[in-house]
Amino acid sequence: MANVSIPLPRNGFSKPNYSTKRPCFTPSASTLRISCSGVAEFDGSHQKKGGLFNFNGIKGVACGILAACAVTSAAFPVTAATQRLPPLSTEPNRCERAFVGNTIGQANGVYDKPLDLRQCDFTNEKTNLKGKSLSAALMSDAKFDGADMTEVVMSKAYAAGASFKGVDFSNAVLDRVNFEKADLEGAIFKNTVLSGSTFDDAKLDNAVFEDTIIGYIDLQKLCTNKTIGDEWRVELGCR
Incomplete structure (x- = not known):
């Protein structure tokens, strides 16, 4: 089993203020743990009829994809857009x-x-x-x-x-x-x-x-x- 621990805030990242500069996100101390498991451990020399499979590599890629999805979901929660009036007409x-x-x-x-x-x-x-x-x-x-x-x-x-x-x-x-x-x-x-x-x-x-x-x-x-x-x-x- 492979475990990836990624520090994430429970409600997304906190952004202290708005600026035209590159935003700096500060993660909180809470941690989201992602576990990726496989049926068995294989090394790079394991062979199967029809091709050569690196199962550790496949597991690593799959775990990385799961981690990326978790980061995206936690960092960017769905929020309702604030309705605003259009700019004053210049007609x-x-x-x-x-x-x-x-x-x-x-x-x-x-x-x-x-x-x-x-x-x-x-x-x-x-x-x-x-x-x-x-x-x-x-x-x-x-x-x-x-x-x-x-x-x-x-x-x-x-x-x-x-x-x-x-x-x-x-x-x-x-x-x-x-x-x-x-x-x-x-x-x-x-x-x-x-x-x-x-x-x-x-x-x-x-x-x-x-x-x-x-x-x-x-x-x-x-x-x-x-x-x-x-x-x-x-x-x-x-x-």
């Missing part, structure tokens, strides 16, 4: 694309290229956003204060940190929207679909919720937002 008319909207995927949020409205200013826009499909639009840090967004479709939009103060969302479809840390003070949600949307740390002071369509679990999450006024907490059914 000169990217903000005006909101007036056309996403005409491909609509409610499914499919597009040929991102509808990038980040950092755009649509303050008091009363005409060009009504009824538009802004599915899967990137809206973080954009301003829509005072805009008329009635009947708009914003399925799967990313609106974290955006400002929607006083926006009229009546009859709009806002399902699966990320409103994290968005400013929705005085926004009007009348007959609005809010299923699957998140409002973590969003400002909802004086926001109006009337005949909104929202699932029970989503409602429980929405009700944890303490900025919702008492009148509308009753309307929503918050306990």
